[in-house]
Amino acid sequence: MVGKEIGERHFIEDVALFCEQMGLPRMAGRVLGVLLISDPPAQSLNDLCDCLQASKSSVSSMARLLVGEGLIEPAPCLVPRRDYFRFRDGxxxxxxxxxxxxxxxxxxxxxxxxxxxxxxxxxxxxxxxxxxxxxxxxxxxxxxxxxxxxxxxxxxxxxxx
Amino acid sequence: MVGKEIGERHFIEDVALFCEQMGLPRMAGRVLGVLLISDPPAQSLNDLCDCLQASKSSVSSMARLLVGEGLIEPAPCLVPRRDYFRFRDGxxxxxxxxxxxxxxxxxxxxxxxxxxxxxxxxxxxxxxxxxxxxxxxxxxxxxxxxxxxxxxxxxxxxxxx
DNA sequence: CTCAACGTACAGTATTTACAGAACGATAAA
DNA sequence: TTTATCGTTCTGTAAATACTGTACGTTGAG
Structure with missing residues (x-):
């Protein structure tokens, strides 16, 4: 679970603002922000949606965009038919x-x-x-x-x- | 005079595309492109408008934007009441x-x-x-x-x- | 003083962008 | 086989952006 406390929210929004300055959509920055402080590091799309109160489509496309940027990666998961993502080493x-x-x-x-x-x-x-x-x-x-x-x-x- | 030959046009557009990737408006990149190969280095707003076939307002605001970015600077000029700009050293x-x-x-x-x-x-x-x-x-x-x-x-x- | 040229500020427009929501296809569970 | 869940894709929309053209104030020339 992540994003409930005020400090976490603030952190996520700071990362989002940073990403926006770097030319990425703000929502991509939010997803990245969550994956930088989430416990466990790997989160499912639904987790991200719940945490950010954002639509599935946004989170899905932003996750794939971040994968393309090399910032996150799909994580193997035990539950089938569910995509997990985590911050990518390096x-x-x-x-x-x-x-x-x-x-x-x-x-x-x-x-x-x-x-x-x-x-x-x-x-x-x-x-x-x-x-x-x-x-x-x-x-x-x-x-x-x-x-x-x-x-x-x-x-x-x-x-x- | 600048921007008449095909090679120059191409160069200007390349700089514009580069600037766009850096988050600046394309027109700002065009202005910068001209000021990188112009002879003399200092060009008036009208010169830039003529060369780029762009509106005064665009060129004016883009020039001020580039000054703010530290990429160009106003150049002293002999003709009064006319703004000249040139690429800024460093x-x-x-x-x-x-x-x-x-x-x-x-x-x-x-x-x-x-x-x-x-x-x-x-x-x-x-x-x-x-x-x-x-x-x-x-x-x-x-x-x-x-x-x-x-x-x-x-x-x-x-x-x- | 009058006029013309210059730069800026404002308004309008067309394109792009960031998101949400619905529809769809696929797959695992019941 | 049916049903529920998950991810993607498509469509719509609201907002931002880039640019043009016009109107305006200012200043030097005639």
């Missing part, structure tokens, strides 16, 4: 990784911009060279750090899934 | 910095979640400890790297504004 790292990948997309765009300004004055090219540098930096360095974090996470993780 | 770093700040917001949220699960089994707390670790990492390390990049940028920048 979900946040995966989330960050994908966001960084989108950002790194500007790396290529900046290069194409530099092609357009080929042969032009350096002062004109500086804008795009900054973009190139920043996002190449993000693409290379940060990717490495994420991998390092991933290894560290696996090493300290005692909760085998 | 704009991308500022952009990244703000995005990271939003992400780091989950750091505090995770802590609040851990308070809720205080005294509970470690297996239950692992989810939030991962969030805590990841976003504390982002908040501390990445902030430092951004600052380092910022210094490096100022050092190599020959284009004094």
């Amino acid at each position: 979900g946040w790292l995966e989330f960050m990784r994908r966001r960084m990948e989108v950002m790194a997309g500007l790396h290529a765009i900046a290069d194409r911009g530099l092609e357009i300004l080929e042969g032009r004055d350096e002062s004109l090219r500086a804008r795009l060279e900054e973009a190139h540098d920043v996002f190449e930096f993000v693409d290379s360095e940060f990717r490495g750090w994420l991998e390092w974090m991933g290894k560290r996470g696996k090493r300290t993780a005692k909760t085998g899934r | 704009g991308w770093l500022e952009f990244m910095r703000r995005r990271m700040e939003v992400m780091a917001g989950l750091h505090a949220i995770a802590d609040r979640g851990l308070e809720i699960l205080e005294g509970r089994d470690e297996s239950l707390r692992a989810r939030l400890e991962e969030a805590h670790d990841v976003f504390e990492f982002v908040d501390s390390e990445f902030r430092g790297w951004l600052e380092w990049m910022g210094k490096r940028g100022k050092r190599t920048a020959k284009t004094g504004r």
Whole structure:
């Protein structure tokens, strides 16, 4: 059971607001919020509906959306014909990784911009060279750090899934 | 003059799409796209309207939005009563910095979640400890790297504004 | 003073989005 | 076989969003 106490409600709504800032539907954030503090960690769709007082369709589609984002995963369950979900180990790292990948997309765009300004004055090219540098930096360095974090996470993780 | 050639149009639209993925209006991305390859770098609102075939109101509000995002800045101009804008040195770093700040917001949220699960089994707390670790990492390390990049940028920048 | 150009603010519109509710198909229990 | 439960899909709707066009105030030029 989760989401009865005022503190839990507040937490869930904070996660929802955060997810909204990240471009996800607020309801997806609520589902994620529940799965971050639920006991047990795995909850059925009905549990989530009851807890959030939301429609089956919303919760169902939001759960699948979160699975696609790599933040949660289906959990094996004893009761047949019932879907359980839980937060996915390393979900946040995966989330960050994908966001960084989108950002790194500007790396290529900046290069194409530099092609357009080929042969032009350096002062004109500086804008795009900054973009190139920043996002190449993000693409290379940060990717490495994420991998390092991933290894560290696996090493300290005692909760085998 | 900018935006006449097919390559430029394509570049502008790519930047627009990127900005849309980042949660900004597409038109804001178009304005930014122009200001990334324009010659001269500073363009008036009318220039932008002509180039993008968009309404004054859109371009005006999108320009102010981009100023708020720290990506562009008003440029001093000789013609009175006319607003010029140009890409802002270090704009991308500022952009990244703000995005990271939003992400780091989950750091505090995770802590609040851990308070809720205080005294509970470690297996239950692992989810939030991962969030805590990841976003504390982002908040501390990445902030430092951004600052380092910022210094490096100022050092190599020959284009004094 | 008059007029034209510029930027902003407001109103209108069309598209998208986030959700709820109903209908449907599938499956396990009775 | 019937029935109840679960998940998905489809449809509808209310709200937000992105943009256009118009109206307005302001300022420099004639």
